[in-house]
Amino acid sequence: MTITLTSLDNLEFKVDKDVAERSVLIKNMIEDVGESDSPIPLPNVTSAVLKKVIEYCEHHRHDPVPVQDESDDPRKRSNDIEEWDMKFMQVDQEMLFEIILAANYLDIKPLLDVGCKTVANIIKGKTPEEIRKVFNIVNDFTPEEEAQIRKENEWAEDR
Amino acid sequence: MTTSPMENEISHGSSDEKRRQGIDVKTMRMPEILTNVLQFLDYPTLYSCRTVSRLWNSCSTYVLTQDYVIGCQDIAKALLHEDYELSDKQQWAIDHFQQCSPKIRSLTLGHFGSKHKFFHNSDKLNYTSLRPALFMKNLLSLSVGPIADIRITPESSLLLGEAICSLVRNSPKLEELTYKDFYFTDLTNPSLEQIVENVGPCLRKVILEGPFLFGNLGYLTKLFCDRDQRWQQQQLQDQQSQTPGSPTVPTNSLAATLVPTFDEKGQSSTIPELSWDRTAVHPLEELVIHCMNVSGPNVYPDIDFDSFQAQLPIRSLTLSDFCVPYSSMAGESPLSISSLILGILRRCPALEELNFGTSFLSTYDSFTDGDFSEALTKHVNQMSDFYDTPKLDDDFATELIKACPNLQKLDIGGNEFLTIDHVDELLSNYMHQLASLSVWGIGLIDEESFGLELQPDIFYNLTELDLSGSLEQKHLIYLALKSARNLKRLWALSIPLEASTIVGYDWACTELESLALHIAIPLDPSSSESVPENDNQDTDHCPLVEQYNDPYGIMDEDIYTSSSAEDDKDSKPDADQDNHMCRSYFGPRFRKRFQHQRSSSNTPIQIEVCKQLAKLTHLRELKLEGPSQGGLWDSESEVECMKLTMETGLPYLEPLKRTLEKLDVCQLEEQISGRRETEWIARHFYHHRHPQLHPRLKVFTRTDPIQREAFRDELVDVYKKSPMPSLRELRGISLSGEHGHYSELHMNAEWLQTVCPTLSIQFPTY
Numbered sequence: 001m002t003i004t005l006t007s008l009d010n011l012e013f014k015v016d017k018d019v020a021e022r023s024v025l026i027k028n029m030i031e032d033v034g035e036s037d038s039p040i041p042l043p044n045v046t047s048a049v050l051k052k053v054i055e056y057c058e059h060h061r062h063d064p065v066p067v068q069d070e071s072d073d074p075r076k077r078s079n080d081i082e083e084w085d086m087k088f089m090q091v092d093q094e095m096l097f098e099i100i101l102a103a104n105y106l107d108i109k110p111l112l113d114v115g116c117k118t119v120a121n122i123i124k125g126k127t128p129e130e131i132r133k134v135f136n137i138v139n140d141f142t143p144e145e146e147a148q149i150r151k152e153n154e155w156a157e158d159r
Numbered sequence: 160m161t162t163s164p165m166e167n168e169i170s171h172g173s174s175d176e177k178r179r180q181g182i183d184v185k186t187m188r189m190p191e192i193l194t195n196v197l198q199f200l201d202y203p204t205l206y207s208c209r210t211v212s213r214l215w216n217s218c219s220t221y222v223l224t225q226d227y228v229i230g231c232q233d234i235a236k237a238l239l240h241e242d243y244e245l246s247d248k249q250q251w252a253i254d255h256f257q258q259c260s261p262k263i264r265s266l267t268l269g270h271f272g273s274k275h276k277f278f279h280n281s282d283k284l285n286y287t288s289l290r291p292a293l294f295m296k297n298l299l300s301l302s303v304g305p306i307a308d309i310r311i312t313p314e315s316s317l318l319l320g321e322a323i324c325s326l327v328r329n330s331p332k333l334e335e336l337t338y339k340d341f342y343f344t345d346l347t348n349p350s351l352e353q354i355v356e357n358v359g360p361c362l363r364k365v366i367l368e369g370p371f372l373f374g375n376l377g378y379l380t381k382l383f384c385d386r387d388q389r390w391q392q393q394q395l396q397d398q399q400s401q402t403p404g405s406p407t408v409p410t411n412s413l414a415a416t417l418v419p420t421f422d423e424k425g426q427s428s429t430i431p432e433l434s435w436d437r438t439a440v441h442p443l444e445e446l447v448i449h450c451m452n453v454s455g456p457n458v459y460p461d462i463d464f465d466s467f468q469a470q471l472p473i474r475s476l477t478l479s480d481f482c483v484p485y486s487s488m489a490g491e492s493p494l495s496i497s498s499l500i501l502g503i504l505r506r507c508p509a510l511e512e513l514n515f516g517t518s519f520l521s522t523y524d525s526f527t528d529g530d531f532s533e534a535l536t537k538h539v540n541q542m543s544d545f546y547d548t549p550k551l552d553d554d555f556a557t558e559l560i561k562a563c564p565n566l567q568k569l570d571i572g573g574n575e576f577l578t579i580d581h582v583d584e585l586l587s588n589y590m591h592q593l594a595s596l597s598v599w600g601i602g603l604i605d606e607e608s609f610g611l612e613l614q615p616d617i618f619y620n621l622t623e624l625d626l627s628g629s630l631e632q633k634h635l636i637y638l639a640l641k642s643a644r645n646l647k648r649l650w651a652l653s654i655p656l657e658a659s660t661i662v663g664y665d666w667a668c669t670e671l672e673s674l675a676l677h678i679a680i681p682l683d684p685s686s687s688e689s690v691p692e693n694d695n696q697d698t699d700h701c702p703l704v705e706q707y708n709d710p711y712g713i714m715d716e717d718i719y720t721s722s723s724a725e726d727d728k729d730s731k732p733d734a735d736q737d738n739h740m741c742r743s744y745f746g747p748r749f750r751k752r753f754q755h756q757r758s759s760s761n762t763p764i765q766i767e768v769c770k771q772l773a774k775l776t777h778l779r780e781l782k783l784e785g786p787s788q789g790g791l792w793d794s795e796s797e798v799e800c801m802k803l804t805m806e807t808g809l810p811y812l813e814p815l816k817r818t819l820e821k822l823d824v825c826q827l828e829e830q831i832s833g834r835r836e837t838e839w840i841a842r843h844f845y846h847h848r849h850p851q852l853h854p855r856l857k858v859f860t861r862t863d864p865i866q867r868e869a870f871r872d873e874l875v876d877v878y879k880k881s882p883m884p885s886l887r888e889l890r891g892i893s894l895s896g897e898h899g900h901y902s903e904l905h906m907n908a909e910w911l912q913t914v915c916p917t918l919s920i921q922f923p924t925y
Contacts, residue, residue: 080885100186100192101186101192104189104191104192112195113195116192116196116198117199119187119196120196120197120198120199120200123200123204123208124200124201124204125204125875126204126207127207128207128208128210131207131211131215132211132212135187137211137212137215138212139211139212140212141210141213141216146210149209149210150210152251153206153210155252156206156223156255
């Protein structure tokens with residue numbers, strides 16, 4: 001069965017149902033509304049981003065559906081990105097963050113994780129000042145607050 | 160007008176400027192996105208992130224505190240008030256724990272060796288009262304103990320017991336509870352009964368470690384049966400009292416993750432809760448009991464299994480490492496042990512997974528323990544000095560099958576209580592439905608073989624198989640290779656498989672992720688072994704390959720002086736390397752002769768083995784066993800181990816580069832430590848995604864430590880920005896032997912460690 005998805009800029013994309021249902025949001029919509037020919041509007045996703053998301057879902061259409069388990073070990077790795085996913089994420093940073101937002105909105109956890117891992121790899125090993133520079137963040141700590149946090153970090157790392 | 164920190168971030172440059180800079184600030188201002196990103200960071204980076212901004216501080220702290228560990232000495236201080244002044248650091252630690260408690264998802268309270276940096280060890284620790292009860296509304300996993308090291312007064316130990324019970328009581332979503340050394344002489348609080356009574360309805364898994372008595376199995380079973388009954392009744396009452404149409408609490412969803420909300424200043428304003436549908440009580444699913452003992456002082460009441468009929472809904476049961484001291488056997492009959500174990504099994508009709516072996520394999524380390532079969536024999540002999548191994552009743556297996564007909568996973572590795580007849584009966588009954596089977600050490604211990612009617616589909620459902628040490632079960636390995644299509648893990652340590660019997664046909668188990676084999680290479684290729692006759696599959700005996708494909712030009716003399724034709728195109732000859740070789744123990748003329756000796760008449764079969772292994776493109780872990788001194792190999796042996804050199808097939812393993820994470824060759828000889836071999840590993844297993852680095856690896860000098868460190872730092876920077884290579888562990892490259900000088904091999908290993916900064920390289924110590 002084919003599902004029609006409509007992007008923010010009113011472009012329509014026809015995808016197989018099993019591909020579309022990689023998105024939990026779309027899957028739930030289909031379950032709630034029932035199968036119909038009406039297009040599913042995705043007002044938060046532009047056509048350029050939706051195209052990339054569909055590409056990802058089509059490549060991973062046969063992957064087992066991830067089971068969300070809150071007792072999963074929160075310590076995760078970012079160095080286990082598959083080669084295809086790595087190439088897929090070689091986009092400009094604007095597109096990278098758009099993909100992350102889209103994956104979050106559409107509830108596609110594997111895609112969200114890949115995007116977040118990619119950003120995590122950007123952050124890894126950087127000093128706070130370097131992180132601020134990359135993401136245009138203003139340091140809103142007072143000097144005393146910053147000193148306190150540094151002291152706490154020393155204590156915590158020493159535990 | 161003052162602006163909030165958030166507005167400052169937005170006004171810092173126009174949006175066009177931000178687009179030019181390429182970073183969308185907005186996305187990283189969303190706490191749920193930021194927290195998701197931070198989940199993938201290591202601790203040092205997370206601590207750095209705490210000082211970026213207030214928002215980043217909140218999110219990083221949140222991630223950091225999800226897993227909380229409190230060492231033995233700190234437990235009491237964190238949970239109890241005491242009668243002396245604390246330092247700033249100690250007070251901060253207590254306040255920090257109290258503050259973080261609602262966010263913590265995993266808490267470990269226990270003794271961790273000598274790591275007592277935080278608090279002082281004192282003989283007169285006097286605790287006066289409990290600290291305010293910690294409501295750990297998000298705690299999913301709690302591990303308590305061992306805590307017998309705390310030297311506190313009896314009164315304080317009572318308080319500590321109450322504090323831990325309070326922790327358990329105030330953790331309504333607790334799913335996993337580990338209680339180690341709960342039976343100890345100095346500290347008997349809290350008792351197991353207190354813990355079970357206070358734990359909530361979400362408990363799914365319980366792990367008990369310590370000297371646990373067989374005789375307490377009845378009491379333990381009744382405790383959990385009563386608990387489950389209690390919560391089922393509570394659930395019924397809740398359902399009856401719930402008004403129709405009332406909204407149910409949503410269960411897990413991506414949006415309902417543990418994401419804190421923040422105010423404008425980036426301060427955490429609410430502590431989110433894991434969504435929890437209270438109407439769905441989770442029955443206990445898994446019970447693990449390690450280290451059971453038949454005798455000892457009994458602190459729990461004796462409960463006869465026949466005195467209650469309730470059942471445990473568990474799907475997984477582990478009864479491991481139980482032992483019977485000789486001194487306790489007077490008057491004990493094997494019947495009582497059988498009836499105790501069957502007693503609990505009869506209460507578990509839904510059981511799908513039974514681990515009824517020992518934990519030897521999980522503690523075995525080829526590095527320190529050497530050959531698997533030797534290590535197991537030594538372990539068994541040591542145990543037999545103190546413990547007896549009475550056999551279970553003749554009808555034990557029959558009764559087990561009646562009690563638990565739905566087993567899908569059976570682990571009886573190292574079990575000495577079962578007879579071969581028991582094993583035969585269990586396997587005959589369960590084999591067709593098993594997804595996982597572990598019978599390691601069975602054949603070795605009893606020196607008998609268990610029979611198994613071989614049919615083509617006998618391994619159809621199997622995903623895990625461990626036959627290590629079961630020498631007489633070699634035929635099962637061949638059957639698995641040929642028919643177990645779903646196999647993900649195959650371990651067969653200490654069972655020599657002659658190379659010719661595993662090549663020449665396509666293995667069915669192409670999805671293997673973990674493989675441990677002991678491959679024997681015949682010294683005389685003409686005397687190769689054939690596949691055993693009791694294999695029902697038609698098999699062509701694989702003749703030794705006389706003509707073989709050699710795309711790497713391994714046997715070409717010209718490549719002895721260069722590693723790769725491609726590398727030679729653009730790079731100058733490496734004078735430093737040649738000079739190094741001249742200065743080394745082996746000069747250039749000796750080197751050529753030595754390398755020529757590394758190929759021999761059994762080279763083709765070694766290459767075929769490597770080609771066969773290379774087809775396993777899902778492999779994450781590969782362990783290749785080899786000879787040990789005085790073991791299965793001796794000076795008159797007609798076989799030798801794999802060499803894994805450039806000449807004998809190492810390059811053919813290249814297809815594994817994308818997935819292989821761990822390569823363990825600790826019992827092979829030292830040729831893999833050779834110069835060309837280490838260079839190949841660096842290029843093709845580690846830096847395979849960065850071919851632009853390869854020429855630099857080639858010209859890299861081995862003798863200048865300053866240049867080495869500078870190059871290493873450069874490589875670390877490269878891998879900060881790109882995904883790490885799959886290969887993380889290279890275990891067991893030997894530095895001693897007959898085929899290379901120690902100093903040269905050591906230098907090669909050091910070089911490899913330098914150019915592969917995240918690769919953990921370990922050398923055997925036995």
